[in-house]
Amino acid sequence: xxxxxxxxxxxxxxVQPRNRKDERESKVNPSxxxxxxxxxxxxxxxxxxxxxERLVKxxxxxxxxxxxxxxxxxxxxxxxxxxxxxxxxxxAISTHLEKVGHVIEEMKEEDMxxxxxxxxxxxxxxxxxxxxxxxxxxxxxxxxxTINRRLIFTPTEVEAENAEKSALPVTxxxxxxxxxxxxxxxPTDYLLGIADLTGExxxxxxxxxxxxxxxxxxxxxxxxxxxxxxxxxxxxxxxYEVSKKLYTLKQSLGKVEDACYTLTVRGxxxxxxxxxxxxxxxxxxxxxxxxx
Amino acid sequence: MSVTDLFSVIQSSLSADQDVREEIRKVVxxxxxxxxxxxxxxxxxxxxxxxxxxMKKCQKARExxxxxxxxxxxxxxxxxxxxxxxxxxxxxxxxxxxxxxAAFVVYLESETLVTREAVAGILGIEVHRDRGxxxxxxxxxxxxxxxxxxxxxxxxxxxxxxxxxxxxxxSSFINELDSxxxxxxxxxxxxxxxxxxxxxxxxxxxxxxxDLSIRGLGKGDSRVEGKVLEK
Numbered sequence: 224x225x226x227x228x229x230x231x232x233x234x235x236x237x238v239q240p241r242n243r244k245d246e247r248e249s250k251v252n253p254s255x256x257x258x259x260x261x262x263x264x265x266x267x268x269x270x271x272x273x274x275x276e277r278l279v280k281x282x283x284x285x286x287x288x289x290x291x292x293x294x295x296x297x298x299x300x301x302x303x304x305x306x307x308x309x310x311x312x313x314x315a316i317s318t319h320l321e322k323v324g325h326v327i328e329e330m331k332e333e334d335m336x337x338x339x340x341x342x343x344x345x346x347x348x349x350x351x352x353x354x355x356x357x358x359x360x361x362x363x364x365x366x367x368x369t370i371n372r373r374l375i376f377t378p379t380e381v382e383a384e385n386a387e388k389s390a391l392p393v394t395x396x397x398x399x400x401x402x403x404x405x406x407x408x409x410p411t412d413y414l415l416g417i418a419d420l421t422g423e424x425x426x427x428x429x430x431x432x433x434x435x436x437x438x439x440x441x442x443x444x445x446x447x448x449x450x451x452x453x454x455x456x457x458x459x460x461x462x463y464e465v466s467k468k469l470y471t472l473k474q475s476l477g478k479v480e481d482a483c484y485t486l487t488v489r490g491x492x493x494x495x496x497x498x499x500x501x502x503x504x505x506x507x508x509x510x511x512x513x514x515x
Numbered sequence: 516m517s518v519t520d521l522f523s524v525i526q527s528s529l530s531a532d533q534d535v536r537e538e539i540r541k542v543v544x545x546x547x548x549x550x551x552x553x554x555x556x557x558x559x560x561x562x563x564x565x566x567x568x569x570m571k572k573c574q575k576a577r578e579x580x581x582x583x584x585x586x587x588x589x590x591x592x593x594x595x596x597x598x599x600x601x602x603x604x605x606x607x608x609x610x611x612x613x614x615x616x617a618a619f620v621v622y623l624e625s626e627t628l629v630t631r632e633a634v635a636g637i638l639g640i641e642v643h644r645d646r647g648x649x650x651x652x653x654x655x656x657x658x659x660x661x662x663x664x665x666x667x668x669x670x671x672x673x674x675x676x677x678x679x680x681x682x683x684x685x686s687s688f689i690n691e692l693d694s695x696x697x698x699x700x701x702x703x704x705x706x707x708x709x710x711x712x713x714x715x716x717x718x719x720x721x722x723x724x725x726d727l728s729i730r731g732l733g734k735g736d737s738r739v740e741g742k743v744l745e746k
Contacts, residue, residue, distance in 0.1 A: 257628050261695035267652055272702055336601035364518045367525065410528045446518070453522030461529055 274329065278338050281326050282345035288319045289348035293423060296355050297430065312356055323349065324376050327406045346408055350416025355423050362442055364450065367413045374406045411462050418454070418468035421447055425475040428482060440486060444479045451476050535594055539605045542590045549586065550612045553579045557619055560669060563676040573620050577637075580620075583613060584639035591648045599648065607654060613638055614650070614658025619665060626684060628692065631655050653706050656696075660709045663689055667716035670723045679732040682723045693717050 252258070292315050299308040326345075350370060357365035408416075424443050431439040454469055553576050560566055594602050617637040621629040634650060635642045641649040666685050673681040693713060701707040 255691060256630075257691050257695050258698070260628075260630060261698045264652060264656065264695075265698045265700065268699055268701070271652075272700070336598060336603070364521055366521050410525045410532075414525060449518035453518055453525075456519075456522055457526050457529065460526065460533065 275338055278326065278329055281322065281329070284322055285319070285326070285345035286348045288315070288322065289345075289352040292316060292319065292352040293355055296352075296359060297423075297427065299359060309356075309359070316353065316356065319349075319352075320373065323374060323406060327374075327376060346406075346412045347416040347419065350408060350413055351419040351423065354417060354420045358420070358424065358446070362446070364417070364446070367408060367410065370408050370413065371406075374408065411465070414454075414457070414461060414465050415468060417450065418465070418472055421450055421472050421475045425479050428479045432482060432486070437486060440479065440482050444476075444483045447476050447479050536602065536605065538593045539590065539602055542586060542593060543606050543609055546583065546586045546590070546606070546609045546613070549579060549582050550609055550616060553583075553616045554612075557616065557623070560623065561672045566673060566676055566678055566681075569623050573624050576616070576620050580617065580637055587639055587648070596647050599644070603651070610638075610650075611654050611657045611661065614655055615661035615665070618658055618662045622662065622666070622688070626688065628659070628688070634658070653704075656699075657706055657709055659692065660696075660706075660713055663692055663713055663716045667719040670720045674723060674727065679727055682720065682727060686720045686724045689717055689720055 292312060295308065295312050295315060299305055299312065353370060353373070354365045357363070357369075424447055428440045428443040431443075451472060454465070454472060457465065459466055556572055556576050556579070559572055560569060590606065614634050617634050618629040620637075621627065621633065629637075631650060631652070632642055634655060638650070641647050643649060666689060670682040670685045673679075673685075696710055696713060699710075701710055
C-alpha cells in the first residue's frame with residue numbers, strides 16, 4: 224500500500240511537471256514583442272561579456288609582461304653590462320606598448336570606465352615598470368603626463384597591427400583615423416603604481432649594497448622619502464586603496480633608511496664583501512621587531 | 516619637475532574629482548526623494564480600494580516624472596558625457612528604481628512590458644551610449660526584475676481586494692518575462708543574483724492562480740466573483 228502510493232506519487236511527479244512546463248512554454252508566443260526584445264538584449268549582453276573577457280586577457284598579458292620587465296630591470300642594477308640590458312628593457316617596453324595598443328583598439332568607442340578590471344592590475348603594473356625604468360635612467364619620478372604621452376598612438380601604428388585582423392578600420396572615414404588613439408592612466412592608477420614602485424626600489428637598494436654599490440642606497444632613500452612625503456601630502460583625500468598602500472610604503476622606507484644608517488655607521492669598518500650579510504641580518508631583525 | 520610638484524598636481528586632480536562626485540551626490544539625493552514620492556503614490560494599488568482609481572494615480576506619477584526629467588538633465592551637466600561609467604555607481608541604484616517605477620506605471624496603465632525606448636523617453640535620457648546619458652541595459656533589466664517582485668505582491672493583494680482576474684493576467688505577463696530572461700546568458704554578477712529571485716515571484720503567482728482555479732474563481736467570470744463576495 225505504502226509502496227504503491229509512493230510509486231504512484233513518483234509517477235505523478237514524473238509526468239506532471241513536464242506537462243505543466245509545456246503548457247507554460249506554449250502559452251508564450253515565441254515571436255511576441257517581449258521575446259524579440261529579449262533576443263536583442265541577449266545579443267547585446269553577449270557582446271559586452273565577450274569584450275570584457277578579451278580585455279581581461281589583455282590586462283593579464285600586460286601584467287605579466289610588466290613583471291618581466293621589472294625583473295629585467297633588477298638585473299640591470301646588478302650587472303656590468305648596464306647599457307645592453309637597458310636596451311633590452313627598452314625593446315621589451317616598446318613591444319609591450321603594442322599590447323597596450325590592442326587595448327586601446329578595443330576601447331576605441333567605449334567608455335574606459337565601463338571595464339574597470341583593466342585599471343586595477345594591468346595599468347598599475349605598467350606604471351610600475353615604466354617608472355622603474357625611468358628612475359634607473361634619470362633618478363627622478365616619471366610624471367603622469369609623460370606616461371600618458373607614451374600611450375598616445377598614431378592610428379597608423381595600431382592600424383598596421385590590426386590590418387590582418389580586420390579590414391574594417393581601413394574602410395572607416397578619414398577623420399576618425401586621423402584622431403590619435405590614447406589611453407589615459409588615471410591619477411589613482413598612477414598613485415597605486417608609484418606605491419608599488421617603492422617596493423621595487425627597496426629591493427633595488429638592498430641588492431645594490433650586496434654588489435658593493437655604496438651610492439645607490441642613499442639616492443634611493445632620498446627618493447623614497449620624497450615619495451613618502453608626497454603620499455602623506457595627499458593623505459586621505461585620495462581613494463581608499465591609496466591609504467592602504469601607505470603602510471607598506473612606510474615599511475619599505477624604514478628598511479631603506481635602516482640600510483643607509485648601517486652603511487654610514489659601519490660602512491667604513493666592515494670590508495665590502497661582508498656588507499650584504501651585515502645588512503640582511505639587520506633588516507631581518509627590524510622586521511622581527513615590527514612583527515612584535 | 517620635482518616629486519613634490521608631481522604630487523601636488525595629482526592632489527589637485529584628485530580633489531577636483533571629489534568635487535564632481537559631491538555635486539553628483541547632491542542631485543542623486545533629490546532624485547531619490549522624488550523616486551520615493553512616486554513609489555508612495557503607486558503603493559496605493561495594494562490597498563483594497565486602491566485598484567479603482569489606478570489611472571488617476573498613474574497620471575499623478577507621470578507628473579512626478581517630469582520633475583525626474585529635470586533632475587536628470589541637471590545630473591547630465593555635472594560631469595563630462597564620456598565618463599558615464601566612471602561615476603555610474605552614484606546613480607545606478609536610483610536609476611534602477613526609476614526604471615522600475617516607469618515600468619510599473621506603464622504596466623498599470625496598459626498591462627504591457629515597457630520597452631527600453633519608452634523608459635528612456637519617460638526619464639528623458641538616451642537609449643544608446645553615443646548620444647550621451649543613457650539607459651544601461653543591465654539597469655533596465657534590473658528594473659524589470661524589481662517590477663516582477665512588485666507584481667507578485669500585487670497578485671496577492673488584488674485577490675484580497677476581490678479582483679480575481681488580475682492574478683491570471685499577471686501570471687501570463689510574468690511568464691512571458693521569465694521566458695525572456697531565460698534567453699539571456701547572464702554573468703555571475705548582481706543582475707544574475709536578482710534574476711535568481713524571479714523564480715520565487717513566478718512560483719508565488721502560480722500559487723495564487725492555483726488557489727483561484729481550484730475554487731472556480733477568476734477567468735473573468737463576474738457572477739462567480741459576486742457569489743463569493745455575498746458569502
